[in-house]
Every structure is written in C-alpha cells, then in structure tokens.
Amino acid sequence: MNPSYQLLTSEAGYRRACDTVLGRAERELLIFDRDLRSLQLDDHTRLQSLSDFLASDRLRRIRIVLHDPGPLHRQAPRLMQLIARFSHMVDVRQSPDNLRHLADSHLLADDAHAVRRFHIEQPRSALVIDDPAYVHPWRQRFEELWELSHPCLQLNTTGL
Numbered sequence: 576m577n578p579s580y581q582l583l584t585s586e587a588g589y590r591r592a593c594d595t596v597l598g599r600a601e602r603e604l605l606i607f608d609r610d611l612r613s614l615q616l617d618d619h620t621r622l623q624s625l626s627d628f629l630a631s632d633r634l635r636r637i638r639i640v641l642h643d644p645g646p647l648h649r650q651a652p653r654l655m656q657l658i659a660r661f662s663h664m665v666d667v668r669q670s671p672d673n674l675r676h677l678a679d680s681h682l683l684a685d686d687a688h689a690v691r692r693f694h695i696e697q698p699r700s701a702l703v704i705d706d707p708a709y710v711h712p713w714r715q716r717f718e719e720l721w722e723l724s725h726p727c728l729q730l731n732t733t734g735l
Contacts, residue, residue: 578706583690585698590615592690592702593682597624599704600684604628605717606639608680609695610646617651625654629661639667640720642675644727658728668724681713689713 583589593614597604604625608614615621629635641647644667647654658665670677681691689710692700703709 576705579704581702583700589698589700596682596684596688596690599688600628602635602685604637605683607717607720608641610641610643612646617654622653626657629664635664637665640670640724642670644669667728669727670724683710683713686710686714
C-alpha cells in the first residue's frame with residue numbers, strides 16, 4: 576500500500592484517526608499518553624475494538640506508558656476490566672518523574688501506522704498509515720520510555 580499522511584486539527588479528527596489506527600492493528604498497539612483521557616479508550620466503540628483485537632489472537636499485545644495512571648483507575652472502569660481480563664496481553668507502566676514534562680502522545684500499531692499528538696493540550700496531530708520508516712523513530716522513542724518506566728497497575732484477580 577502507499578503511505579498516507581494527514582494533518583489533524585480537531586479533537587474529533589484526532590479520535591477518528593485513533594479509531595483508524597486501532598482498526599488497522601494486527602499484532603501490537605503501543606500507547607504513550609499523559610493519562611488516556613484524550614484517547615477516550617473507555618468509550619464503548621473503542622473498548623470493543625480493543626477487546627476484539629485482543630480476543631482474536633493470544634499473541635497480540637498492548638503496551639501503554641502513562642505519566643499519570645490515576646484517571647485510568649478512577650474514571651475508566653470498563654477499560655480497567657478489559658485490562659484485567661487480558662492481563663497477560665496488556666501491560667501498563669508509568670513514566671518516571673523526570674520524564675513527565677514530555678507533552679506529546681502517540682498511538683502506534685504494528686510499526687506501520689500511527690497517530691501522534693504534538694502537544695497534549697492541543698488537538699493538532701498527524702495520522703500516518705502504512706509507513707514503517709516514518710513510524711520507526713516513534714517506535715524507538717516508545718521503547719526508550721518503556722525501559723525507563725515502571726509497572727503501575729495492581730489488578731485484583733481472584734480465582735479458585
């Protein structure tokens with residue numbers, strides 16, 4: 576496929592781009608965000624996309640790095656349930672204090688598709704489809720953040 580790029584300037588455009596990237600994911604989703612509020616992953620449609628993604632293949636993964644996991648705990652109960660249900664496939668970490676000044680965010684799928692929000696306070700962002708070379712630096716940055724971050728979710732799992 577031919578790579579495509581789109582500059583986005585609205586919240587609605589940003590969320591549609593996120594839906595596009597979620598829909599294209601086949602192996603892995605990588606998310607770096609302040610607190611997931613702007614992504615609205617607890618929205619029914621996005622939550623269903625994530626559930627379908629994880630349920631269709633046990634080798635699929637979602638890795639998330641957050642500056643502040645508090646809103647995830649307090650304001651996204653359905654997303655927390657999904658994370659608990661697929662805890663073997665979803666990992667959430669918190670960035671260290673010295674990196675919390677980073678003000679961008681991104682959603683990456685399969686090293687080829689991405690949405691990058693340039694600043695968390697502004698809806699201005701970019702959608703990239705089918706361009707591994709363009710997405711590669713963002714992937715590297717995510718991996719660096721991942722290595723510096725620490726696990727932050729304590730899930731209560733009870734069983735027999």
